[in-house]
Amino acid sequence: MFDKWQRRETLDEEWKKRFLIGKILLILILGILWLRLFYLQVIKHSYYLNKAKARSVVSYVIKAPRGEILTADGVVVATNRATFQLYIDLENLVNEENTLKKLSLILREDYGSLKERFYLAKKLSFGRILLKRNLTWDEVARILVRQYYLPGVIVEVETERFYPYGESYFHLLGYVARINREEYEAFKNYGYSSEDFIGKKGIEKIYEKFLKGVNGRLEIERDAYGRLGKVVGKIYPKAGEDLILTVRHDLQMRAYELLKDKRGAIVALDPKDGALLALVSMPSIDPSKFIVGFESEEWNRYVNDPARPLLNKAIQAYPPGSTFKPITALAGLEAGIVKGPNWSVFCPGYFNFGSHTFRCWEKKGHGSVGLTKAIALSCDVYFYTIGSRIDIDFLAKVARKFGLGEPTGLGFPDEKTGLVPDSAWKQKKFKSSWYQGETINIAIGQGYLLTTPLQMARAYMVFANGGNLYKAYVVREIRSKEGKILFKESPTLEKRVPIHRDYYNWILEGLRKVVEEGTGKAARVPGIIVWGKTGTAQVVSLKKKTKTTEHHAWFVSFAGNSTPEIVSAVLVEHGGSGGAVAAPIAGELYRTFYKIPSSQKEIKILEERIEEVPQVYEAPEERPNVGNNTF
C-alpha cells in the first residue's frame, strides 16, 4: 500500500508537522475554554452565586412580636393578637389575572371588587400587597391546600397590635400604624421591613426601639415556576421588650369615665417622685382604627372635628387662670409685697389701675381680704394688687421655678412648653417694653401666660411635697420577655424649690380652705384632705362669649391623709366654671384613688353656681391678642 510513497519516512516526516499543528490547536482550544471557565468560576464566582441566590431563594421577614405595655397594677393595656393575613408577592406572582380569579372563587368574593382592591393596595404598598386581613380558619384552609397552584399568594400569621381598652389609653399610649414610605427609607437599615408597624405617637413612639424587637428571616427555595420548596434558612425573631408603666389602671379608667363626652384632660402625678398615675385627653380615638385603616371620610371627620380628638390636651398650652394664683401669692410674699397672712386688701369688686378698671369676679366685692381668704375665694382684687406692684421678671422667675414654661420631662414629642412671659420676651417678640397693666393680667393667670395641665400638676407637686420638682415619667421598668429587667427608672429631682416654711404653710392653708369652704367645695372627699385651686380661664372677652366659647374650667389639686399622695390637674375645655365643673371630677378621682365609694352616680353640676370669672381687660380668642392693649 505504501508503494505510492517513495519512502514511508517521507509521510512520517510530513505528518510530524501536522501533528505539531494539531497539538497546538488542541492546547489552544482547551486553554481558551479553561481560561473562560476560570474567569466565570473563580473571578466572577461571587457575582454569579449572588445572582443564583437572588433568583432561587426568596426571603421573608418574620415579624417580631411587639413588646407589651402593662400598667403599674399589672393590667395589659397594649398587646398583640395573631391574625391571618393574605399577601400577594408580586415577585412570585405568575399570572395576575388568573390568580385573582382563583382567589375570588376561594374567598367567595366578587372578582371585580377583589381586583379593584388589589389595584388600590398595589398603588399604596411598596412591598408585598396585603389583599385581605383577618382571614377565617376556613379561608386559610381553602387557600393553603391550593397554595402549590397559587405562586405568589401567601397566607401569613401576623401579630397585630391590640389595645384592650381602646379610647381610654389613646393619648397616653399613642398608636402604631404601618410604616410609610419615608419612614421605611429612613429606617430600613435599622431592621425595619416594608410591612412593619411603627409607633407613631405617645409611648408607642417614644419607646419604639424597645417595643419593636428584632425581625427574623425565613429563606425558602423557589423553583423556575415560582413555586416554593425547602426552607434553607431561618432566623427566629426576637420579641420586643415589655414596658411597665407607672399608671394605675383603675385611676386611668375612672379619669376616662369622668371626662367622657367632655373636652379636656386629666393628669395625675405621684407627688413623691413625679410618676404619672393617669393621663386622659378627650375626645379620643380607638387606636385600633389606625391598624385597620380609616375610610377617608371618617379620617376627615376626625381631622376637622373642632374638639380636636387627635390632640393630646394634657400637654397643650392654655391660660391657667386662677390656678396660677398660689404662685403669684408666693411671689408676692417673697417680694415683700404681701407682708404676712394678715396683710389685707379691701375688695370693692373692682380695681383701678391707671385709666383701666379691672373687675373682680365677685361683683359685690369680698370686703377685707387676707392671704388665706384671697386664695380660698379666689379674690381677683387681692392678686391685682400684687400684680400692680410686682416686677414681671421676678414673677416669671418664681413661675419658672415651678417648672412652668419648660418641658416636664415626660418626653412626648408633641408636648408644648407653654409660655411664661417677661419683659425680655416681650422686647424680643413685640419690640416694645412691658406694661405693669400686663403684669396684673399675669397675676391672675391670664394674658400671655400659657401652661399645660401636666405643667400645672407638676407645679402643684412642689406645694404637695414641700418643695421638690420632679421630672414627670411614665415608664417604670423595661423588661425582656424572659423577665429580665433591662431598665428601671429612678425618679429625677429636677430642682429643689426653696420655699420659706411660713409662706408654705400659709399658702397650703389657703389651698385647704379652697376645698373646705371656698370655690372648690365640690372636690371635698370625706376622710381625706384635699388641697386645690379652682380656675376659670377666659377664652374670649366676655362680650363675645357664647356657648361654644365658654371658659376653660380648671382644678389643680392634691390629696392625702396627712401627706399628699396624689396631685392632679383637671381641665375641661369650654366647660364653664372650674369650681362647678372641674373640682367635682377631681373629687371623684380621689375617691377612686383612696377606694372611697363615689358620692354621686353622676357628677352633677352643683346647684349653687360659683361664679368665678374675672373680668380681664381684653383677652381674645384662645391665645390672647396682645397687639393693642391699652392700659
Place this chain on the structure above:
Amino acid sequence: MSGTTRFKEFIKENMWVFLVLFCLILINIINQLSMGETSGYFWKNVLWHLIGLVLFCLFVIFFDYRKVPLGFVWIVYFLMVLLLIVLALFKKRWLVIGALSIQPTEFLKIILLYLLSLYINKKKELKLENSETIFLLGVILLPLIFILPVDLDYAFIIGTIFFSFLLFFGFPKRLLVGLVIFSLTLFIILTPIMWNKLKPHQKGRIYGYLDPEKYYKTWGYQLSQSLIAIGSGGIKGQGLKKGWSTRLGYLPAKNTDLAFSVFAEAFGLFGTTIFLILYGYLLYWGLMISMKAKDLLGKALSLGIVLIFMWQAFFNIGGASGLLPMTSIPQPFLSYGGSITIATYLFLSILFNIAFKKVFFK
C-alpha cells in the same frame, strides 16, 4: 504473535487511555444522575452506553478500518443525502422510527470523515489540487445544504470541522486566501441584508449572546441561566444534586445542550478542569495514534476524529460559557443522547481499531 498476546500487549500499551475513557464514561453517568428527578434519562443513558460499549468491542476486535471500500461509502453518502433531503422537506431534525429518534447529522460526520479520508488515502503526496479541493468542498457542502434549513448550527459546525480537516492535507494556499477573501466580502455585504431577513428567534439568539443579562427573561434566558450555573459552581462546586440551577429547574435543556453547565455547577472549576484534562488526554492520545498510524488512511481518520471531538467541545462549552453564541450541539461524555453516544463509541472504535491494527504493518 498470537491474537491473545497481541491483545494483552495492546491493553498494556494503552492502559492510560482505557482508564481515561472509563473515567469519562463514569463522569457522563454521574452527570446524568446529578440532574435528579428525570431518572428516565439516567437509565436510558446507561443503556445507550452499554449498547455503545458492545458496538465498540465488536468494532475494535473484528473490524478492519482498511477494509471499507470507497464505493460502499459513496453509496451510504448518497443515501444519507437523500435522507437529509426528505427530512428537510418535512422540516424535521430527527428521524423518528417507532420509539427511537435518530439524529442523522451525528452519523453524517462518520460518513464524511470516511469518504474524505479514503479519497485522501489515494493520494501520493499531502497536497491537494485546486480542482480536487473544490470537489471535496462540494462533497462536504452537499449534505449541509439540506441541514441548513432545519439545523443551522450543526451545518455550520460540520462545515467548520471538515474545512479544518482539509487544511491538514495540503489545502492549496491561493485557493484558501481566495476563499477567505471571498467569504469575508460576502459576509460584509450580506450581513446588513441578511440581518433583516433573519427570523426573530435567530436575531434574538444574537441579542441574547451579546447581552444575556439585558435579555434575561427572553433571548438571554438560556445563556444567563447557564452562566449563573457555571459561575455559582465556583472552585469546589455546589455538590452532586445540590446546585440551585439544576435542582430548581432553572437550566433549560440540562440533559442535553447544557449538560456541561450542570457538571460545572455541581463540581466547580475542580471538576471542569479534570474533565478538560481527561478529554484533552483522550484527544492527545488520538493525535499520537495518527502519528503512529502506518498508513495515510489511519492518520487521516484519527486526525479527523480528534478534530470532530475538539470542535464539538469548543462549540458546546464555548456556547454554554458565553464565549460563542449558543448552539444546540451535544457534548460527548456529558450530554444525554442516543445518537451522540453511539456516534462517539463508533468514532472511538475506529480510533482504537487504528491503534490495534498498527501491528499489521511490518
